Amino acid sequence: MDDPSRRERFETTILVHLDAAHNLARWLLRDDAAAQDAVQDASLRAFRFFDGMLGPSPKAWFMAIVRRTCLDGLGRARRRGVEESYDEEAHGEALQDAAGAPESPESLAIRASDLHRLHECLEALPREFREVLILREMEELSYREISAVVGVPIGTVMSRLARGRERLALRLRAPDTRKLP
Amino acid sequence: MNCEHALKVLDAYLDDELDPATSAQVAQHLAACPACAARLAGHHGLRAALRQLPREPAPASLRRAIQSELTRVERADGAKRSRNVAWWQALLMAGAAASLAFVLGWWTNAPRGPELHEQLIARHVASLARPDQLVAVLSQDRHVVKPWFAGKLDFAPPVRDLGAQGFELIGGRVDRLGSRPAAALVYRVRRHVITLFVTRAASAVDEAPAASTQRGFSVLAWSAGGMRFAAISDVEPRDLQRFGELVRAPAE
Numbered sequence: 001m002d003d004p005s006r007r008e009r010f011e012t013t014i015l016v017h018l019d020a021a022h023n024l025a026r027w028l029l030r031d032d033a034a035a036q037d038a039v040q041d042a043s044l045r046a047f048r049f050f051d052g053m054l055g056p057s058p059k060a061w062f063m064a065i066v067r068r069t070c071l072d073g074l075g076r077a078r079r080r081g082v083e084e085s086y087d088e089e090a091h092g093e094a095l096q097d098a099a100g101a102p103e104s105p106e107s108l109a110i111r112a113s114d115l116h117r118l119h120e121c122l123e124a125l126p127r128e129f130r131e132v133l134i135l136r137e138m139e140e141l142s143y144r145e146i147s148a149v150v151g152v153p154i155g156t157v158m159s160r161l162a163r164g165r166e167r168l169a170l171r172l173r174a175p176d177t178r179k180l181p
Numbered sequence: 182m183n184c185e186h187a188l189k190v191l192d193a194y195l196d197d198e199l200d201p202a203t204s205a206q207v208a209q210h211l212a213a214c215p216a217c218a219a220r221l222a223g224h225h226g227l228r229a230a231l232r233q234l235p236r237e238p239a240p241a242s243l244r245r246a247i248q249s250e251l252t253r254v255e256r257a258d259g260a261k262r263s264r265n266v267a268w269w270q271a272l273l274m275a276g277a278a279a280s281l282a283f284v285l286g287w288w289t290n291a292p293r294g295p296e297l298h299e300q301l302i303a304r305h306v307a308s309l310a311r312p313d314q315l316v317a318v319l320s321q322d323r324h325v326v327k328p329w330f331a332g333k334l335d336f337a338p339p340v341r342d343l344g345a346q347g348f349e350l351i352g353g354r355v356d357r358l359g360s361r362p363a364a365a366l367v368y369r370v371r372r373h374v375i376t377l378f379v380t381r382a383a384s385a386v387d388e389a390p391a392a393s394t395q396r397g398f399s400v401l402a403w404s405a406g407g408m409r410f411a412a413i414s415d416v417e418p419r420d421l422q423r424f425g426e427l428v429r430a431p432a433e
Contacts, residue, residue: 007251007255010251015247016241018235018244018247019238019239020236021239022237022240022243023236023237023238026237027237028349029215035237036239036243037372039239039243039247040243040246040247040250040372041372042252043247043250043251044247044250044251047251047254048254057270074247075425088324115230115233115234115235118230118231118234118381119234122231122234133231133234136196137228137231137232138231138232138236142198143193143196143198158192158193158198161192162191162192163223165192165227169223172227
């Protein structure tokens with residue numbers, strides 16, 4: 001039989017982050033069943049490679065595996081011809097211009113209190129911004145941890161967070177996200 | 182510090198990722214610049230809202246599935262390390278199961294229709310609920326699995342190696358369908374388990390495959406060579422159809 005303490009260590013260092021893992025997968029894949037499949041796959045992968053755990057924290061290490069598993073799944077889905085998401089990169093210019101407009105934090109606060117709408121706006125953000133916002137604001141990971149999860153330098157984490165917040169704020173201020181250019 | 186510089190590091194300031202000296206400079210600038218302070222307030226509002234979003238916690242069913250998979254992996258690894266011990270344990274377990282099946286077993290007509298479905302679902306689900314009893318002989322090698330049934334059943338179930346086609350052989354066990362002793366061959370496709378039950382057929386007449394679904398389970402049943410086959414799984418019916426074709430394909 002396997003050393004029972006290995007399983008225990010896995011449960012106390014990795015599986016304690018299962019909610020975080022599921023939350024990330026849910027936001028990346030936007031599909032319940034796919035998210036659960038990915039988290040189960042990722043947990044087994046993590047268990048297999050547990051002895052070679054690296055990085056700033058166990059949570060970041062696990063989240064990196066979950067993210068990779070999700071993206072692999074998305075890649076497969078895309079090859080089958082399923083659209084991943086509406087990509088607003090093409091409309092970047094318009095967003096940049098509008099982002100320069102004067103802020104009105106009050107109206108933002110009022111609209112942001114509508115959580116359903118916030119959910120929609122966050123879900124509509126391109127993945128690269130969505131994922132850093134989830135990791136930072138919901139999972140409260142440090143820049144160093146996010147950098148390890150996403151596999152980009154810390155400077156890129158910072159600029160993606162800044163642009164992600166800008167875009168999200170812009171979407172929230174728009175009268176209706178679907179009417180955004 | 183001017184506005185341009187302050188805006189560049191405003192997010193890092195919000196996230197508490199600046200060194201103390203730069204952080205102090207930003208704070209100083211914010212105290213003097215209402216525009217930048219308003220921008221930071223907007224960021225704070227957004228953060229507060231984001232933190233109110235309900236997290237999507239892992240459902241209990243997912244936790245259970247992971248736990249049983251971990252147990253399965255642990256056991257599989259353990260079995261690899263001490264094959265001899267596992268082999269003897271498997272023999273004893275299967276021996277007990279087989280004698281029980283024979284002591285209790287008497288021939289009835291082969292179950293059909295809803296009755297068969299209920300028995301298939303019951304046995305399939307019961308085996309999944311106890312990962313340690315999913316298979317009594319754990320091997321991906323049909324030359325290990327097939328001889329293992331010798332002396333346990335009065336028929337010799339065909340065991341196919343379908344790993345190249347995506348259906349990985351996990352192993353087998355002696356089970357029962359109603360009162361009939363059955364060979365249960367366990368395959369895995371992606372993460373779904375397929376159980377192929379094989380019993381002695383009531384008649385020698387071959388029957389073409391019949392597919393059905395019941396409460397989310399796909400079932401495919403046919404008769405061939407005096408044996409009755411019934412495959413059950415939670416995969417899509419077309420996956421099971423493909424599995425059935427491969428099992429029925431003539432051996433190379």
